[in-house]
Each structure stands twice: as structure tokens, then as C-alpha cells.
Amino acid sequence: MIQLPNFDEREFIERACSMIQKKVSESKTEGVVLGLSGGIDSAVVACLAVRALGAENVIAYRLPSKTTSDEDLFDAKLLKDELDIRSPYIGIDEIHDIILKTCDASDDNATCENDDISVANLKPRIRMAILYYFASKHNYLVLGTGNRTELEIGYFTKFGDGGSDLLPIGDLFKEDVKKVAITLGVPETIINKVPTAGLWPDQTDEKELGLTYHKIDRILYLYLDEGNNPEDIADLLEIPLSDVKRIIQLHKNSEHKRKKIPIVKKSQAL
Numbered sequence: 001m002i003q004l005p006n007f008d009e010r011e012f013i014e015r016a017c018s019m020i021q022k023k024v025s026e027s028k029t030e031g032v033v034l035g036l037s038g039g040i041d042s043a044v045v046a047c048l049a050v051r052a053l054g055a056e057n058v059i060a061y062r063l064p065s066k067t068t069s070d071e072d073l074f075d076a077k078l079l080k081d082e083l084d085i086r087s088p089y090i091g092i093d094e095i096h097d098i099i100l101k102t103c104d105a106s107d108d109n110a111t112c113e114n115d116d117i118s119v120a121n122l123k124p125r126i127r128m129a130i131l132y133y134f135a136s137k138h139n140y141l142v143l144g145t146g147n148r149t150e151l152e153i154g155y156f157t158k159f160g161d162g163g164s165d166l167l168p169i170g171d172l173f174k175e176d177v178k179k180v181a182i183t184l185g186v187p188e189t190i191i192n193k194v195p196t197a198g199l200w201p202d203q204t205d206e207k208e209l210g211l212t213y214h215k216i217d218r219i220l221y222l223y224l225d226e227g228n229n230p231e232d233i234a235d236l237l238e239i240p241l242s243d244v245k246r247i248i249q250l251h252k253n254s255e256h257k258r259k260k261i262p263i264v265k266k267s268q269a270l
Helices: 009-026 040-054 070-083 091-106 115-138 148-153 174-184 205-209 213-225 230-237 241-255
Strands: 033-036 056-063
Touching: 009 040, 009 174, 033 040, 033 115, 040 056, 040 070, 040 174, 056 070, 056 115, 091 115, 148 174, 148 213, 148 241, 174 213, 205 213, 213 230, 213 241, 230 241
Parallel strands: 033 056
Antiparallel strands: none
């Protein structure tokens, strides 16, 4: 099986911490906030933040909904206790239900084919609003917890979990995140857990995507970093060409999520 390039996890950790320190200093803010889900990505970002700024300058908000698993709730508290950081617990169900009720009451179309995903995407957007509220209140920055794999295929909510001031692990494939987590000493229960966004009951990332992160990481690496064509990637990984093409199409379709918002110029540049 094709392997991802090796990198120095400890050197990356030092560089990530330096970047967090630099951005806080440049913005004249006093610390950082992030959402603590109980998953590996937010655990790694929380550890990096504490290492960079000290526990007293980090607030990791736990923002669960009724679809958040007991396992995630337990692991988020476990990490909060291990890092000894402030970690307020704010359930978002009431806010979520009020927004839905208010919006649906004014919508002539009672249902549509995008209802499920629209409702699911509302949760990360509520979390983003809460994080920025507290960031403004404390004069802190918002750290995002997205990894490169998610960013490259658009597996995040635009202006939801995609909304942040800095992405400390945004250049790490999912497999790379696990390596950094091990080096940082993240609890094994978090490292070995099946990844899930918790947007609906029993949802898992890999079930929704239809492929393991192990394969997705390698498709993206071979296509984006090595410049291989889809047919060669399928042969190298010994997987169906349709799987490769689907991941590449997800990357192309989500380009708008990674780019700055387009601006219409008032005049044509000469």
C-alpha cells in the first residue's frame, strides 16, 4: 500500500505552537477559543493551544446536541480534565429548535429534498456563532479543528466548523493527525475512536463518505501532491476507479469552500 510521506511530528508541533503564538500576538488578542467535540481533531488542537499559550489562555467549549454520543461527551470531559482548561458546557438543542421553528414558520415550502442536510448543517453554524460570541467577549481568536482531508473534499460546513481565524492542523491528512495525537499524548480512547461529526444518530464519517480515511488520504495525496491521474491512482491503490473519481469530484465541487468570497469589481482591469 502507498504510504504518506513521513514528517517530524515534534517539529510540526513546535511550528504549530509558534504560529498560534504569532497570530495571537499579531491580532493583539489574549488567547484562543475552540470547540471541544471529544474527537481526535479538536483534542489535538486543544493540546497545541495549551502548549502554545498555557491552559489559562485557552477556552474549549463543549457544545453538544441530542445526537452527540455519550462516548464523545465522556472523552471531551476527559481531555478537559487532563489539560485542566476552562471548558463550559452549552447544549445547542434549544437554540437549534428555536431557529428551525422560527424559520419554518415563514417558509412557504414545508419540505424539500435538502431538508436533512440543511438541518444538520445548522448545528455547526450555531457552534460557530457561539464560539465567535465568546471570542469577541474575551478578546480571543477562534481556532478551527479541520484537517487537510476534510478541507480538500469539503467535508465541513461553510461558515460553520469551517469558520475560524486559524487552522493549526489544516495541512495534516487524517492519518497525520493521529501521529501528532500520539506524540502529544492524547488519550488512546480518543485516538482509536471511529470519527464522527455527530450530525445525526449513529453517523460516522467513513460511512457517510463511503471510503475509509486511509484510502481518502492516499487518493488526495497521489492526486494533489503527486499529480497522478485517476486511472493510475486506482491501480496503485487497487481500488475501483469510481471511488477515486468520486473523491476527486468532491474536491472539485467544494472549491468554493476553500476560496475567498468572490468580489465583483466595479471596473474591468486593463
